[in-house]
Amino acid sequence: MKKILFILVFTASQSFAQQIIPKPNTIKELNGKLTFSQYQVIYDAEFKEEAQLLIDYLDQKNIEQEVNNNESLSTSIYLYKKENQSNNEAYDLTIDKNIEISAHTSAGIFYGIQSLIQLIGTQQKQIELNTVEINDIPRFEWRGMHLDCSRHYFPVQFIKKYIDILALHKMNTFHWHLTDDQGWRIEIKKYPLLTEIGSKRHETMVDKNFEPYIGDNKEYEGFYTQEEIKDIVQYAAERHITIVPEIEMPGHAVAALTAYPEFSCNRTPLDVYTKWGVSDDVFCVKDSTFEFIYDILHEVMDLFPSKYIHIGGDEVPKTRWKVCKNCQAVIKQNQLKDEHELQSFFIKKIDSFVTAQGRNIIGWDEILEGGLAPNAAVMSWRGEEGGIEAAKQKHNVVMTPGSHCYFDHYQGNKKTEPLAIGGYTTLEKVYSYNPIPDALNMEEAQYVLGAQGNVWTEYIPTPEHAMYMALPRLCALSEVLWTYPKQKNYTEFVTRIIQQMKLLDELKINYSKAIYDVDIVTKIQNNTNKIELINTIPNTKIRYTINSTAPNASSAIYSKPILIKETSLIQAGLFDDEKLIGKINVQSINFNKATAKPLELTTLPDKRYSTGGTNTLIDGIVGSIPWTGKEWLGWLGEDMEANLNLTKLETVKKIKISFLKAPESWIHLPSQLYIKTSNDGIRYKTLKTLNEFDIEEIYKNGGAYFTGNIKTKYIKIVAPSRHVIPKGFQGAGEKGWMFCSEIIVE
Ligand code: ACM
Numbered sequence: 001m002k003k004i005l006f007i008l009v010f011t012a013s014q015s016f017a018q019q020i021i022p023k024p025n026t027i028k029e030l031n032g033k034l035t036f037s038q039y040q041v042i043y044d045a046e047f048k049e050e051a052q053l054l055i056d057y058l059d060q061k062n063i064e065q066e067v068n069n070n071e072s073l074s075t076s077i078y079l080y081k082k083e084n085q086s087n088n089e090a091y092d093l094t095i096d097k098n099i100e101i102s103a104h105t106s107a108g109i110f111y112g113i114q115s116l117i118q119l120i121g122t123q124q125k126q127i128e129l130n131t132v133e134i135n136d137i138p139r140f141e142w143r144g145m146h147l148d149c150s151r152h153y154f155p156v157q158f159i160k161k162y163i164d165i166l167a168l169h170k171m172n173t174f175h176w177h178l179t180d181d182q183g184w185r186i187e188i189k190k191y192p193l194l195t196e197i198g199s200k201r202h203e204t205m206v207d208k209n210f211e212p213y214i215g216d217n218k219e220y221e222g223f224y225t226q227e228e229i230k231d232i233v234q235y236a237a238e239r240h241i242t243i244v245p246e247i248e249m250p251g252h253a254v255a256a257l258t259a260y261p262e263f264s265c266n267r268t269p270l271d272v273y274t275k276w277g278v279s280d281d282v283f284c285v286k287d288s289t290f291e292f293i294y295d296i297l298h299e300v301m302d303l304f305p306s307k308y309i310h311i312g313g314d315e316v317p318k319t320r321w322k323v324c325k326n327c328q329a330v331i332k333q334n335q336l337k338d339e340h341e342l343q344s345f346f347i348k349k350i351d352s353f354v355t356a357q358g359r360n361i362i363g364w365d366e367i368l369e370g371g372l373a374p375n376a377a378v379m380s381w382r383g384e385e386g387g388i389e390a391a392k393q394k395h396n397v398v399m400t401p402g403s404h405c406y407f408d409h410y411q412g413n414k415k416t417e418p419l420a421i422g423g424y425t426t427l428e429k430v431y432s433y434n435p436i437p438d439a440l441n442m443e444e445a446q447y448v449l450g451a452q453g454n455v456w457t458e459y460i461p462t463p464e465h466a467m468y469m470a471l472p473r474l475c476a477l478s479e480v481l482w483t484y485p486k487q488k489n490y491t492e493f494v495t496r497i498i499q500q501m502k503l504l505d506e507l508k509i510n511y512s513k514a515i516y517d518v519d520i521v522t523k524i525q526n527n528t529n530k531i532e533l534i535n536t537i538p539n540t541k542i543r544y545t546i547n548s549t550a551p552n553a554s555s556a557i558y559s560k561p562i563l564i565k566e567t568s569l570i571q572a573g574l575f576d577d578e579k580l581i582g583k584i585n586v587q588s589i590n591f592n593k594a595t596a597k598p599l600e601l602t603t604l605p606d607k608r609y610s611t612g613g614t615n616t617l618i619d620g621i622v623g624s625i626p627w628t629g630k631e632w633l634g635w636l637g638e639d640m641e642a643n644l645n646l647t648k649l650e651t652v653k654k655i656k657i658s659f660l661k662a663p664e665s666w667i668h669l670p671s672q673l674y675i676k677t678s679n680d681g682i683r684y685k686t687l688k689t690l691n692e693f694d695i696e697e698i699y700k701n702g703g704a705y706f707t708g709n710i711k712t713k714y715i716k717i718v719a720p721s722r723h724v725i726p727k728g729f730q731g732a733g734e735k736g737w738m739f740c741s742e743i744i745v746e
């Protein structure tokens with residue numbers, strides 16, 4: 001056994017509790033201290049790379065290596081092999097007289113080192129550690145993070161930094177989204193135009209200016225050379241991270257089709273997309289397309305040794321295929337039922353090609369439509385249903401449901417967070433996730449490999465912003481994936497997150513401090529509307545004002561829910577002694593005749609957009625635009641029927657309903673609207689019928705859907721959604737979303 005000695009000198013320090021994220025599964029405190037200012041690393045030869053990474057890390061912290069061993073100041077860090085670990089990523093770490101990390105594999109040793117690095121935290125020179133014995137083993141084998149490098153290109157140095165952060169949290173999979181409608185970012189030697197043309201777009205849409213479209217008039221470009229990719233793959237491998245490349249097909253392919261229009265159905269010139277959303281132009285299903293894709297995948301597989309190759313498969317409009325002679329001929333020849341089966345036919349061909357090379361495909365859950373390819377794994381993003389279905393069919397699954405795993409969503413108060421695509425996925429929500437759905441039995445649950453956080457970058461133009469969206473949610477997800485549920489506790493996790501933020505500061509990594517914001521939540525009970533102000537950070541106070549200036553050190557301290565009896569402006573912030581930490585949250589409450597009154601929904605909203613439940617529509621909070629998930633309920637291809645009981649006969653002069661129009665997100669106004677009234681809740685009279693043009697007009701002007709003067713006790717609102725998105729819109733032919741945030745009766 002080859003042993004090498006390294007010695008370092010440290011001075012002065014500070015101590016920490018067992019500060020490790022993800023939390024280890026077994027921790028035994030030994031109730032002592034180990035202090036040292038020098039160290040040596042003693043390791044088994046096969047752990048040389050891991051030893052070197054540890055030394056490099058301590059070097060980066062400007063801790064100098066010292067050659068003169070001084071036993072009284074020095075501690076030994078042993079990295080040694082231990083046979084018979086039950087899991088290839090398990091490790092043991094003991095801090096006592098010395099530091100011992102043992103594992104069956106170099107991955108285990110690496111994870112033990114990450115735990116040690118976190119225990120050292122921001123200490124410099126003189127290190128003090130609590131003595132401890134840790135026996136640790138991960139819960140899931142796929143602990144992933146994704147990054148979309150098509151919508152925005154991120155430099156190689158940043159990709160490495162991102163990999164460092166994954167590694168620090170014992171994540172082991174980086175899903176690299178390399179191609180999409182808005183840019184092709186991987187060099188393919190056989191098809192140079194993919195990057196010469198496909199990696200460039202004329203400009204980029206400014207914020208959410210879809211209609212009318214506003215571009216920034218700045219050429220945008222970037223791609224990774226094969227040399228850069230090899231370097232990154234190796235860098236990741238040294239950190240025990242597998243990179244799963246994603247090459248999108250048959251949709252999200254406009255960048256490729258701009259370079260090689262002969263593989264589209266129309267064969268007409270295209271432009272790399274400059275706005276967000278999904279194009280109708282997809283790969284034409286023909287032999288030459290398959291040859292093209294096989295060639296690309298050959299080069300991709302040469303670069304990436306991963307077992308899985310991600311082939312996309314999501315959001316494939318069938319518009320072109322429906323009218324393409326060629327695609328229709330393929331449907332006929334192969335006796336396919338429709339274009340959904342054509343999609344399945346396409347994926348199955350890719351599946352057998354990739355399988356023949358000794359790899360496996362993984363695709364977004366749309367690859368279930370029309371029948372799953374025999375060897376495909378499924379990434380479940382439109383909720384968990386696709387994952388459940390695939391696991392029941394005995395296919396491997398990675399869970400990435402939008403509700404918990406989309407880190408392009410808002411993580412805090414929309415008014416103070418940077419512009420995001422929508423949604424509301426807080427740190428606590430991510431932490432609460434369990435990748436094994438109740439719907440699976442024990443045997444089926446074996447097919448859930450793990451989960452992954454997705455960072456789509458439409459609204460994330462810079463590396464700093466990407467880190468901000470990933471962190472600290474990545475920390476929460478790492479604990480979801482590593483730590484068994486019985487060890488998890490959100491309140492305790494938050495104390496570790498606050499420590500982790502100090503380490504991120506030291507590493508100069510950007511992250512969101514949204515956990516310091518105060519949540520303003522409505523609570524409806526017995527026809528009253530109360531406001532709760534929520535923040536769970538220990539040793540802080542929430543101060544608030546109503547209908548006044550922003551809270552300061554002398555404002556009221558929140559102690560119990562606030563009863564709302566009139567239209568109000570609430571402002572709240574978190575204070576540490578007298579100092580504001582975080583940002584002030586401002587919320588107006590529209591108190592009206594519908595507020596807190598009994599409301600029933602005949603059809604419940606989709607699980608993905610039902611955070612606040614039925615009461616969302618009568619809590620006085622009108623959803624803001626651009627939207628966040630929290631204030632809105634969403635129905636997918638279903639109709640809303642809301643039955644409101646005003647509890648007594650009321651004079652009604654106006655009925656306003658806040659719907660949302662965001663066609664780029666497949667969200668449309670209702671196709672019709674019926675407002676009905678009743679005095680007994682049984683027999684209803686139609687008060688108002690509106691068609692789509694009336695609705696559009698009222699939406700634009702922000703007016704009321706009913707204006708007049710009537711008396712009623714009950715109001716029924718029926719709003720049919722777009723069962724099918726009309727031609728000319730994103731997602732044409734698919735089910736449309738309808739979002740509603742509030743019913744206001746004046
Ligand atoms: C996806 O978000 N379209 C997979």
Ligand code: ZN
Nearest residue numbers: 265284324327
């Ligand atoms: Zn075609």
